[in-house]
Amino acid sequence: MAHQMPFIVGLTGGIGSGKSSAASCFLQHGAVVIDADEISRNLTAPDSPVIRELAAKFGTGILTSDGSLDRAALAEIVFGNTASLSALNEIMHPKIRAEVLSRIADVDPSEIVVYDMPLLVETNSVDICDAVVVIDLDVDRQVERLVANRDMSAEQAIARINNQSSREERNLAATWIINNNGTPQEFNQGCSFVWEEIVKRAHKMRT
Numbered sequence: 001m002a003h004q005m006p007f008i009v010g011l012t013g014g015i016g017s018g019k020s021s022a023a024s025c026f027l028q029h030g031a032v033v034i035d036a037d038e039i040s041r042n043l044t045a046p047d048s049p050v051i052r053e054l055a056a057k058f059g060t061g062i063l064t065s066d067g068s069l070d071r072a073a074l075a076e077i078v079f080g081n082t083a084s085l086s087a088l089n090e091i092m093h094p095k096i097r098a099e100v101l102s103r104i105a106d107v108d109p110s111e112i113v114v115y116d117m118p119l120l121v122e123t124n125s126v127d128i129c130d131a132v133v134v135i136d137l138d139v140d141r142q143v144e145r146l147v148a149n150r151d152m153s154a155e156q157a158i159a160r161i162n163n164q165s166s167r168e169e170r171n172l173a174a175t176w177i178i179n180n181n182g183t184p185q186e187f188n189q190g191c192s193f194v195w196e197e198i199v200k201r202a203h204k205m206r207t
């Protein structure tokens with residue numbers, strides 16, 4: 001029987017690993033990209049039910065003066081605090097999941113969807129996907145880039161990295177791993193190569 005859904009590829013990797021760069025490469029090749037961070041920002045728009053739920057749980061300190069979400073303040077509260085982080089995940093992840101499933105339902109079945117989700121493994125969202133691409137790089141490189149591009153100290157970068165799944169755990173979920181230790185050009189070539197593999201896999205699944 002023909003496959004009645006678009007082919008769904010999860011895209012994940014550690015903080016600053018190159019997910020956005022990979023997503024834009026796949027977009028250029030014709031993927032329909034769904035961005036979990038964008039869904040999360042939409043859900044937490046000023047005066048939305050979700051931002052009210054967050055303020056009830058974590059206090060109005062997570063709101064800026066114009067009523068939008070102060071992401072840095074919220075990150076500060078949940079960072080390194082397992083109970084708060086679980087509470088935040090329990091509020092956000094079922095809603096993000098419902099929204100991504102609803103968007104997928106609207107995509108033409110002949111398309112390939114790339115679901116860009118930093119916490120794909122942590123939130124058990126791999127089950128939404130037909131295949132998974134993981135961006136992998138050495139931790140030293142990752143720290144270097146976070147310090148250079150994200151205005152973090154090396155200590156902050158390491159703390160953020162250690163707060164996510166380990167490299168090994170993420171890589172175990174991968175259908176394909178794209179290495180991003182090299183130049184942006186090399187990375188782009190790796191992404192284009194994997195795109196061809198995705199297309200082949202999607203084709204196989206449909207026939």
Ligand code: ADP
Nearest residue numbers: 015016017018019020021145149182183184187
């Ligand atoms: P993510 O979406 O996984 O957080 P990004 O794609 O935004 O990662 O990349 C993080 C930062 O590192 C960006 O500033 C990006 O330009 C930079 N970057 C990504 N890949 C490379 C690379 N191969 N060499 C140098 N800088 C890179």
